[in-house]
Amino acid sequence: MNLSIPSVQLNNGISMPALGLGVYAPEQQQEVGQAVEAALAVGYRLFDAAAIYGNEKEVGEALRQGGVSRNELFVTSKVWIDDMGFDATMRAFEKSLQDLSLDYMDLYLIHWPKDQHRKETWKALESLYDQGVVKSIGVSNYYQKHLEELFVYANVCPAINQIELSPFCYLPEELDFCKQNNIQLEGYAPVVRGQKKDHPVLVDLARKYGKSTYQILIRWVIEQGAVTIPKSIHPERMIENAEVFDFVLDTDDLARMAVLYDNTRVAWDPRDF
Ligand SMILES: NC(=O)c1ccc[n+]([C@@H]2O[C@H](COP(=O)([O-])OP(=O)(O)OC[C@H]3O[C@@H](n4cnc5c(N)ncnc54)[C@H](OP(=O)(O)O)[C@@H]3O)[C@@H](O)[C@H]2O)c1
Structure with a gap:
């Protein structure tokens, strides 16, 4: 299996895969290493x-074991709210x-716009x-008011803003502000942790496109330019989640x-921040 996942180009010229694997798994820490190795094997980068x-x-450890050369990987991490401040x-x-x-x-983000520092x-x-x-820097959970504040003192424009994004968590004006400022959006929790898998509109669309409701949600995020x-x-779910580049949701x-x-x-x- 080798998935073909397209790339996007960030505002500093760096190329980034349009889809990757989230590794937040508080209840499944034992399985994370294996999951990363499996994701590498099917084509996630x-x-x-x-x-x-x-x-x-x-x-x-899993990235090292995976045998994929470093320049093919794109690894993100984030600074947590307890570690804000320069030092x-x-x-x-x-x-x-x-x-x-x-x-x-590859990418380092401020995890949340905590008030201090x-x-x-x-x-x-x-x-x-x-x-x-770090090859690119960015922010996460920044809305317009946080970005406007950052623009006052920033010498480098964030390459990425990672925000929660699904049809159920959709503030178009926040997306537009990033697009106008050439900041690539990255949508997290695209499948809402499964909470909306049986929503009747999604079930209907899944039937129409011959896809799962998870794929409909992920495709929707991609179509927001994120x-x-x-x-x-x-x-098998990693593969399913990445098989979203062969159809388009119509208007x-x-x-x-x-x-x-x-x-x-x-x-x-x-x-609230
Ligand atoms: N910047 C931030 O503040 C922030 C906040 C939250 C998350 N994130 C990032 O975004 C990533 C994704 O968000 P998330 O993990 O919160 O939510 P998510 O990706 O919307 O949902 C993950 C959940 O959905 C299940 N799932 C995924 N694909 C599925 C499929 N095809 N069929 C059935 N179930 C499926 C997974 O179960 P299984 O694993 O059991 O398959 C898991 O329980 C995180 O891992 C993290 O990297 C960032």
């Missing part, structure tokens, strides 16, 4: 890690890099970027999905 997920060593972020980055057994990171944290990311130990990172520890169906918004979220609401 983008891995979305974070210090707070508590499994960077397992992910790093703390530099230390957190070093630890993530070591735990992942890497000598550079956003500026110093971004300055630390810019410093790491200048040193070349990169996405569904998480699964099951190889009427996108319109049906555009009204599903009900603010269902698996994580905090950035508007």
Whole structure:
């Protein structure tokens, strides 16, 4: 099996797979290493890690065992809210890099726009970027108000904004703001952790396109122009989740999905930060 996953180009010219594997698995930490190895074997190259997920060593070990050359991989990590601030972020980055057994990171993100030390944290990311130990830097869970604040002091424009994205968690004005500013969107929790798998509109569309409701949701995220990172520890589901580049949702169906918004979220609401 070798999936063919297209790439997108970030605002700094770096290429990134349009779909990858999320590795947040608090109840399945024992299985994460095997999941990463399985994902590599079927053709995943983008891995979305974070210090707070508590499994960077397992992910790093699996990436080493996987036998895929480093320049084909795209590894993301994120600085957690307890490590905000210039020095703390530099230390957190070093630890993530070591735990992942890497000598550079492809993408490093501020995980949440916690109120204190956003500026110093971004300055630390810019410093790491200048040193070349991270190839792209970005943010996560930043909405327009957080980005406007960042633009005041940033020398480097974020390459990525990773936000929760599904038809049920869809704020078009936030997506538009990123697009206008040339920031690539990355949608997390695209399948809403399975909570909407039996939604009648999704079931209807799944039947029409000959796909699963999970694939309909992932395709919808791709059609918003976002990169996405569904998480699964099951190889057959990893394959299913990546088989979304051979169909297109038509305009009427996108319109049906555009009204599903009900603010269902698996994580905090950035508007509260
Ligand atoms: N930046 C942030 O603040 C933030 C927040 C949350 C998540 N994330 C990232 O985004 C990634 C994805 O989000 P998420 O894990 O919260 O939610 P998700 O990807 O929407 O859902 C994952 C859940 O859905 C199940 N699933 C996935 N594909 C399936 C399929 N085809 N059929 C049946 N079940 C399926 C998985 O089960 P199995 O594993 O058992 O197959 C898992 O329980 C995370 O792993 C993490 O990397 C980032």
